[in-house]
């Protein structure tokens with residue numbers, strides 16, 4: 001079974017042509033690209049797709065998202081991370097979600113991702129109070145059914161949550177601290193057993209599903225758990241996926257809790273290497289950046305989420321210059337609030353231009369596209385399989401109509417992809433050699449029925465979740481105080497645009 005795309009504009013994002021579009025053909029055999037280039041011979045019996053007026057490019061890669069937030073899409077606004085988490089990742093009162101709801105929740109993410117050109121995603125899945133194998137299986141089933149390529153976790157925390165927040169013992173009322181202390185945390189052995197079961201059950205399914213370990217963050221996990229998870233990541237050649245210095249509060253956390261930056265702390269534990277993927281990396285020092293470059297880690301730049309939560313702007317140019325692999329992510333589906341990577345690319349292309357007048361430092365459209373394709377694949381440790389159109393790689397690609405208004409009049413294709421297109425010009429999406437989106441519809445599932453089923457289940461879910469929100473609102477005054485206090489501390493790093501990224505009209509703080 002082979003498919004031959006004839007005479008298209010091809011943007012390979014790899015191989016000899018790199019990010020220079022050319023006119024040529026592409027042959028898919030089975031799940032892989034068999035050949036790519038100008039004037040290829042047409043094999044007998046191949047299904048031919050005429051490429052005139054079309055662009056063929058690699059599918060976009062979302063290197064960091066949390067499908068667990070999808071039920072809260074569009075629910076919150078104007079909350080910084082630490083306060084927003086009280087409602088989206090409630091500390092108290094959350095009950096295990098039914099597997100069918102997890103299936104539908106994941107399916108909403110898969111549908112929107114595929115329809116907007118995302119062929120591969122990394123889903124760091126958090127379940128409250130603790131993820132079960134069956135719950136992870138429900139998410140895997142959704143991605144398998146929809147036809148997307150996915151790496152799933154395995155998200156875990158094994159510390160009292162309040163111990164991950166600086167100054168919480170001073171600000172959070174004693175009765176609430178006692179409630180939190182009653183919550184159990186998994187042991188390292190329990191998480192490792194879970195990871196082994198999940199790896200055995202799901203890794204490699206359908207040639208598209210992979211498992212990864214994902215200790216939440218160095219301030220939320222014990223060194224024992226992180227190092228044990230890292231051993232598995234190295235053994236299985238899967239990512240060690242985590243979160244570091246997303247917010248100013250987290251920038252303060254390393255010095256406040258460990259007496260060093262969180263990157264230095266990670267490095268001292270032996271956790272910084274080419275299989276490490278770090279979400280955010282905003283409040284990093286210049287020493288951190290050098291260390292990250294030497295270690296060869298990946299970071300995921302969550303451009304839109306970081307704006308929505310007021311987290312700041314990651315120093316992408318400095319990270320790239322240091323040799324860090326920079327991928328792009330949507331982050332969670334209620335801090336963005338969509339997994340559309342064309343939106344993320346657009347925001348990424350723009351925001352760095354207002355961080356410095358030195359326009360030679362600005363991030364280019366070619367760099368944005370690289371981050372959203374090959375760098376994303378590299379962060380998932382599948383750079384040899386995905387992220388570019390090259391013979392031998394998996395056939396994960398988009399066929400885009402160039403006769404739409406987004407590409408008319410047409411100038412530089414890369415600029416159009418980052419600054420003009422929003423995914424609406426996509427005609428076909430292929431994953432693993434299979435057409436999974438055709439004329440705006442998913443081919444493998446009944447998306448209307450699935451969306452209707454989820455919509456019908458939401459009143460009951462929202463009633464439950466509103467109660468959880470009321471319970472966790474009790475933390476808001478103390479978390480507000482912690483947010484203000486941390487934003488009065490000068491850690492020598494400034495990541496908010498403008499000249500007032502310390503809390504206004506307050507004396508400069510200290511630890």
Ligand SMILES: [Zn+2]
Pocket residue numbers: 064065066124243279331332
């Ligand atoms: Zn995240």
